[in-house]
Amino acid sequence: xxxxxxRRILIVCAAxxxxxxxxxxxxxxxxxxxxxxxxxxxxxxxxxxxxxxxISSDFRLIILDIRWPRILLAMIxxxxxxxxxxxxxxLLRNPLADxxxxxxxxxxxxxxILSLIWAAQLPGATPFGAxxxxxxxxxxxxxxxxxxxxxxxxxxxxxxxxxxxxxxALIMFLMTTISGRELRGMAFxxxxxxxxxxxxxxxxxxxxxxxxxxxxxxxxxxxNLLLGGEQEAMHLGVNVVRVKLVVFLAASVLxxxxxxxxxxxxxxxxxxxxxxxxxxxxxxRLLIPATALGGAIAVVSADTLARTLVSPTQLPVGAMxxxxxxxxxxxxxxxxxx
Amino acid sequence: MKMTHKRARAVxxxxxxxxxxAPQSGAQAAPPAPASAKTGETLVEYHDDLGRxxxxxxxPQRIVSLAPSLTETVFALELGERLAGVTDYCDYPPxxxxxxxxxxxxxxxxxxxxxxxxxxxxxxxxxNRADTVEALDRLGIPVYTTDPRTVEDVVxxxxxxxxxxxxxxxxxxxxxxxxxRLVDLAHRLAGRAPxxxxxxxxxxxxxxxxxxxxxxxxxxxxxxxxxVTAGQDWPQINIEEVxxxxxxxxxxxxxxxxxxQGTISSLRKRPGWSSLDAVREGHFAVVSDALDRPAPRMLxxxxxxxxxxxxxAFAPRKTPQSGxxxxxxxx
Numbered sequence: 001x002x003x004x005x006x007r008r009i010l011i012v013c014a015a016x017x018x019x020x021x022x023x024x025x026x027x028x029x030x031x032x033x034x035x036x037x038x039x040x041x042x043x044x045x046x047x048x049x050x051x052x053x054x055i056s057s058d059f060r061l062i063i064l065d066i067r068w069p070r071i072l073l074a075m076i077x078x079x080x081x082x083x084x085x086x087x088x089x090x091l092l093r094n095p096l097a098d099x100x101x102x103x104x105x106x107x108x109x110x111x112x113i114l115s116l117i118w119a120a121q122l123p124g125a126t127p128f129g130a131x132x133x134x135x136x137x138x139x140x141x142x143x144x145x146x147x148x149x150x151x152x153x154x155x156x157x158x159x160x161x162x163x164x165x166x167x168x169a170l171i172m173f174l175m176t177t178i179s180g181r182e183l184r185g186m187a188f189x190x191x192x193x194x195x196x197x198x199x200x201x202x203x204x205x206x207x208x209x210x211x212x213x214x215x216x217x218x219x220x221x222x223x224n225l226l227l228g229g230e231q232e233a234m235h236l237g238v239n240v241v242r243v244k245l246v247v248f249l250a251a252s253v254l255x256x257x258x259x260x261x262x263x264x265x266x267x268x269x270x271x272x273x274x275x276x277x278x279x280x281x282x283x284x285r286l287l288i289p290a291t292a293l294g295g296a297i298a299v300v301s302a303d304t305l306a307r308t309l310v311s312p313t314q315l316p317v318g319a320m321x322x323x324x325x326x327x328x329x330x331x332x333x334x335x336x337x338x
Numbered sequence: 339m340k341m342t343h344k345r346a347r348a349v350x351x352x353x354x355x356x357x358x359x360a361p362q363s364g365a366q367a368a369p370p371a372p373a374s375a376k377t378g379e380t381l382v383e384y385h386d387d388l389g390r391x392x393x394x395x396x397x398p399q400r401i402v403s404l405a406p407s408l409t410e411t412v413f414a415l416e417l418g419e420r421l422a423g424v425t426d427y428c429d430y431p432p433x434x435x436x437x438x439x440x441x442x443x444x445x446x447x448x449x450x451x452x453x454x455x456x457x458x459x460x461x462x463x464x465x466n467r468a469d470t471v472e473a474l475d476r477l478g479i480p481v482y483t484t485d486p487r488t489v490e491d492v493v494x495x496x497x498x499x500x501x502x503x504x505x506x507x508x509x510x511x512x513x514x515x516x517x518x519r520l521v522d523l524a525h526r527l528a529g530r531a532p533x534x535x536x537x538x539x540x541x542x543x544x545x546x547x548x549x550x551x552x553x554x555x556x557x558x559x560x561x562x563x564x565x566v567t568a569g570q571d572w573p574q575i576n577i578e579e580v581x582x583x584x585x586x587x588x589x590x591x592x593x594x595x596x597x598x599q600g601t602i603s604s605l606r607k608r609p610g611w612s613s614l615d616a617v618r619e620g621h622f623a624v625v626s627d628a629l630d631r632p633a634p635r636m637l638x639x640x641x642x643x644x645x646x647x648x649x650x651a652f653a654p655r656k657t658p659q660s661g662x663x664x665x666x667x668x669x
Contacts (some may be wrong), residue, residue: 032450062449066449195445196448312441314442314449316445
């Protein structure tokens, strides 16, 4: 394995950022109506310089008011889910860990639904409810996973699976017994959807994303040591309890954020960190930023395919992430073994 | 099951959505208010069934429909020419399928809708999402949402849509014709005890309709009474409950591509179902799925069902009024 240098981190991240930019441009270009690259450039330039009224109102609406908010949301959701997945995998030293398996997503979904039942009128109720739900689920799973005063990976994973099915049952119960206009939209949202971005302040989402990923990044070196085992990490001077708490909290925030705006988009938290590991190695100092960028690339690509493949009909983005992600993952996994 | 996969998905989606829809206050109709002229064009204002103020140009020339029932209604109002876009599920009349598609009712493609430059988008509360309405609102596209809960509401809604779409007289005469047919039907069925029916929305699991749905009202109009009294819109029913109620008739509403006969014959071999009197005696009624579409065509289905359930009420006096061919009630 190559030495990890600051230079290598920069090069990999710059390359991934380049791919992301390319994917975003293609996503802006293609749709029910495609725009030529020249027109797209002109449109973006005019919009950036505040002359958007010169642009044909059709393309202004489609590119700036429909496609761009959707892409922005896809990037934020992808980065959040991927980094959350990578974090849970490190904490549990278990490659199967991700927000869905651990029940954190179900907690976030239940929190969103409860917030809609009790406080639908309050602005920002859904993201806040999702965050509280994710935190509560994480805390519950964390304590379920304790064995003899220590966090046991397998007990925790089992606890997560049990929590996930229990919370899903609660959601099912609420959705069949309580009726309401908002809940009807909920059923669709639960399947994972980016097709109708609700007007959330992308600036706030981005700020939360950066803060949470930043918090996880401060523990990157410790996470590397944790991979070798908790006892060993402790002997090497890692404050294991603190690292776990920081990462659990930040990963819950990320999951709550993603679920509250897009519902249950699966496979991303599992797939992207694995792909990044196969391509660039498992050092968390590189893995965290690369996973964030990779997640953004994955979800923007998946959502672009979801809305163009059988256009004008749109597929749920969750179906695309699974459909595209699984074969790529298997291919890379087999190649890395030979 | 014999029902096709496509149908299964559609039904599952319907049931899921409808199960979550709550009864709200009835349809609200406000008189059109003269509106301010913007960019030289006269706009008119209406309150839609959700009470939202909708501002649109008088006699909109480009209409996008987000529900099969609305597409049918627009065609019935003889405004089919103005229909610029319809959903993937809009299959009636056949001409509707020649219009631009905007995706499914639950997640229509906003880009496609914008590209069609609609003067107004028509939506229903039951089938479409509030998110979609709000998103179109933000994009500056007027959305008129209907919410008929009873057969009577459908008549009123049809009349109202005619007015909103600038074809007031078409709406009036269509609604009046619907009213006449309903009165005539009520007259024919007067004094007859309603048949106790079990309406089969889906068989695996058994799903029927609750008492507050549009469908339950359509059944009442056809001289039927659902044995299911659940308050939920699309309750899942235990076979034991069906046996306990022992309905006079089983009612199926199937699209033409389905195989209701196959479904029915399979029931004879099913434990539980096979011991129902209605199954043993072949008391099945099969009507078109228009019965469950809040559009003018539902009257054909209601009359068709009434004929199957109460054949003697239609005995010699008159020829059938509509173009529907009554299907045999006994198999």
